[in-house]
Amino acid sequence: MRNLPFIVATAGHVDHGKSALVKYLTRQVTDRLPEEKRRGITIDLGFSQWSLVDPEQPQITYDLGMIDVPGHEDFVKNMVTGVGSIDCALLVIAADDGWMPQTEEHFQILHYLRVPHIIPIITKADRADADVALVESMIREELDETPYADAPIVATSAISGTGFDTLKSIVAHTLRAHTPHWDQSKPRLPIDRAFSIRGLGSVVTGTLSGAPLKMDQPVVIQPGGITTKIKSIQHHHATHGDVQPGMRVALNLSSVSIRKAHRFEPTKVGRGQVVTDPQLGRTTRCLDGTLERSGRSMPPDKTGSGPLRSGSRVWIHMGSDQILGRIEFPSSQPVVPGDHAAFRLTLERPCFALEGDPFVIRDGSQQKTVGGGRVWDTDAGSRRFRSRDQQTFLQSMMTSDASCGAYLRARLARDHGLHLETLQWLGIWTAKQLAREAALWVKEKHAIKQQGWMLDAAWWAQQVCEAFKDVQQHHQAHPEHPGHPIEPLRTRYLRCLPEASLWKALLESLMTQHQVEQSGDFLAHASHHVAMPDRLQPLADAISRQLKEKPLAPPYRRNLENSPDEGDAIRCLVRMGNLVELNKDMVMDREAFERLLQQTRRFLEQNGPSTVSQLKESLGISRRVAIPLFEKLDRDRMTRREGDLRSWRAS
Numbered sequence: 293m294r295n296l297p298f299i300v301a302t303a304g305h306v307d308h309g310k311s312a313l314v315k316y317l318t319r320q321v322t323d324r325l326p327e328e329k330r331r332g333i334t335i336d337l338g339f340s341q342w343s344l345v346d347p348e349q350p351q352i353t354y355d356l357g358m359i360d361v362p363g364h365e366d367f368v369k370n371m372v373t374g375v376g377s378i379d380c381a382l383l384v385i386a387a388d389d390g391w392m393p394q395t396e397e398h399f400q401i402l403h404y405l406r407v408p409h410i411i412p413i414i415t416k417a418d419r420a421d422a423d424v425a426l427v428e429s430m431i432r433e434e435l436d437e438t439p440y441a442d443a444p445i446v447a448t449s450a451i452s453g454t455g456f457d458t459l460k461s462i463v464a465h466t467l468r469a470h471t472p473h474w475d476q477s478k479p480r481l482p483i484d485r486a487f488s489i490r491g492l493g494s495v496v497t498g499t500l501s502g503a504p505l506k507m508d509q510p511v512v513i514q515p516g517g518i519t520t521k522i523k524s525i526q527h528h529h530a531t532h533g534d535v536q537p538g539m540r541v542a543l544n545l546s547s548v549s550i551r552k553a554h555r556f557e558p559t560k561v562g563r564g565q566v567v568t569d570p571q572l573g574r575t576t577r578c579l580d581g582t583l584e585r586s587g588r589s590m591p592p593d594k595t596g597s598g599p600l601r602s603g604s605r606v607w608i609h610m611g612s613d614q615i616l617g618r619i620e621f622p623s624s625q626p627v628v629p630g631d632h633a634a635f636r637l638t639l640e641r642p643c644f645a646l647e648g649d650p651f652v653i654r655d656g657s658q659q660k661t662v663g664g665g666r667v668w669d670t671d672a673g674s675r676r677f678r679s680r681d682q683q684t685f686l687q688s689m690m691t692s693d694a695s696c697g698a699y700l701r702a703r704l705a706r707d708h709g710l711h712l713e714t715l716q717w718l719g720i721w722t723a724k725q726l727a728r729e730a731a732l733w734v735k736e737k738h739a740i741k742q743q744g745w746m747l748d749a750a751w752w753a754q755q756v757c758e759a760f761k762d763v764q765q766h767h768q769a770h771p772e773h774p775g776h777p778i779e780p781l782r783t784r785y786l787r788c789l790p791e792a793s794l795w796k797a798l799l800e801s802l803m804t805q806h807q808v809e810q811s812g813d814f815l816a817h818a819s820h821h822v823a824m825p826d827r828l829q830p831l832a833d834a835i836s837r838q839l840k841e842k843p844l845a846p847p848y849r850r851n852l853e854n855s856p857d858e859g860d861a862i863r864c865l866v867r868m869g870n871l872v873e874l875n876k877d878m879v880m881d882r883e884a885f886e887r888l889l890q891q892t893r894r895f896l897e898q899n900g901p902s903t904v905s906q907l908k909e910s911l912g913i914s915r916r917v918a919i920p921l922f923e924k925l926d927r928d929r930m931t932r933r934e935g936d937l938r939s940w941r942a943s
């Protein structure tokens with residue numbers, strides 16, 4: 293026996309028989325509000341359960357959470373709230389009325405939200421004025437050239453029961469082919485109802501997607517960042533220890549307060565917020581994405597067919613939430629039906645979203661559905677909308693199949709480096725899906741992997757190449773330097789690397805690909821030798837001459853170094869090995885130093901440990917020179933000092 297949970301919602305024009313259909317299938321009345329009963333119409337979402345045994349494979353039972361939506365044009369905003377994460381829609385069309393304005397509007401909403409299956413159902417087939425054949429051909433025409441063109445159509449009557457066996461077969465057949473929900477480690481429960489029960493506390497209900505939830509699990513409510521714990525769980529009025537994605541769920545949450553009014557309050561809980569994992573998604577007031585406006589014709593009175601101008605106020609519907617914001621397009625050209633456009637949406641309050649989430653846009657007065665699309669950047673506030681990188685990114689997503697691979701490649705082209713571990717929490721794709729696409733891109737040599745990062749191969753090669761060029765240019769400009777000082781290079785590259793840790797990887801690539809070597813605080817090409825620049829040569833010659841004149845009694849360095857250039861010339865002579873630096877105050881001609889070194893060795897080997905006085909006398913040098921000389925030999929581990937005595941230690 294298999295029990296597969298799925299979510300099925302109704303859709304369609306007012307009075308076409310949605311609630312009657314749900315009642316026939318589930319034996320439950322979904323209209324609860326006194327006003328609904330009085331007016332005989334659905335106003336808000338209704339919920340019930342349908343346990344459908346697969347007529348062809350009776351070992352499978354579909355545990356269906358049914359959402360009944362209102363059809364009246366005034367309540368389309370409630371309808372959108374109900375169909376955010378459904379598997380299948382039953383699009384109801386009355387046999388005596390045909391495809392009407394809200395049939396069309398609901399159909400477009402389902403399409404924008406990428407609902408996987410739509411089953412058109414002709415209701416009221418028993419009515420005297422029903423023309424099933426005509427309505428069927430009308431539906432076929434409307435579905436033509438849409439992803440739902442092949443959907444099976446069934447005619448029913450909730451009075452006589454005609455067509456319901458066929459309907460059950462169609463629903464079972466559709467769901468059998470649909471991939472069951474699985475654990476993607478991204479639990480999301482967009483709240484559609486929130487209330488308090490005396491003695492129990494706060495309860496929220498919604499449709500669970502993305503991952504199971506279990507009792508005692510710590511969760512967060514977004515937007516708001518309210519941390520809480522699941523005290524108990526119900527699914528179709530029965531208590532469960534855990535619940536699976538694809539189920540209608542009621543959660544009893546500890547220490548949260550339910551907001552009374554519809555208005556969003558960040559510290560309270562109500563419809564529109566999402567119960568989720570603390571790591572998941574982003575709360576943001578600025579979204580970038582791609583918008584599509586259906587090119588289907590709409591009846592002229594209540595249409596969404598007017599031009600949509602940059603700067604318009606619109607409602608965005610995502611999950612069970614709806615937020616007012618201002619939409620912006622890259623150009624001043626209005627977006628008309630049939631158009632696609634990149635957009636930025638600046639919201640009046642934060643919303644919770646994952647990159648890749650679908651949404652619906654309605655006009656500022658909630659009268660018309662004007663478009664739908666996908667969110668591609670939940671951190672848009674940190675980027676300029678009209679920047680070339682962001683526009684290229686959004687254009688790529690618009691012309692792509694909006695798949696995980698397309699997202700990864702477009703984002704990599706924009707950001708140059710992606711941290712896959714982080715990315716899995718920002719978007720709708722799992723770590724596994726991202727890793728698979730990344731591996732493909734690496735295999736095709738478009739990307740490389742470095743320390744958990746995926747880097748754009750061409751961009752990375754360019755960074756390494758430019759850093760190498762910097763080192764080379766430094767060699768040319770300053771042949772007297774041992775190499776490019778590392779620190780300024782590091783500071784410069786940290787500004788363009790997506791993360792500081794990648795500097796190490798860049799250094800490594802420089803070393804392995806370009807034979808750059810690090811010595812102390814400098815980077816130099818293996819072939820680099822310090823050389824005297826032409827401009828310093830005359831000064832260097834003069835300094836060398838002075839030192840050679842009195843090889844054993846060199847003047848103090850400050851007396852040789854009367855200008856910064858002379859200082860540079862001395863440093864260069866030291867690096868080139870022509871001079872030896874005894875300490876910061878004294879340099880000595882290399883030949884004289886070598887001679888003194890040999891003499892010291894000979895003296896110490898013959899006479900054993902000796903004092904500075906004995907040594908200086910034998911070498912013919914003053915104490916002024918002897919002290920820095922022997923201290924340098926101690927530092928270089930040529931001599932060893934014990935008290936006042938020095939002995940030769942080098943072997």
Ligand SMILES: Nc1nc2c(ncn2[C@@H]2O[C@H](COP(=O)(O)OP(=O)(O)OP(=O)(O)O)[C@@H](O)[C@H]2O)c(=O)[nH]1
Nearest residue numbers: 306307308309310311312333334362363416449450
């Ligand atoms: N003859 C006949 N009447 C039906 C059938 N289905 C529904 N009705 C009637 O049509 C009217 C509207 O039905 P509802 O189920 O409330 O319609 P709805 O689509 O839920 O309406 P809203 O939720 O307000 O959009 C009711 O009076 C129903 O009794 C049917 O198959 N045959």
Ligand SMILES: [Mg+2]
Nearest residue numbers: 310311333334
């Ligand atoms: Mg109804």
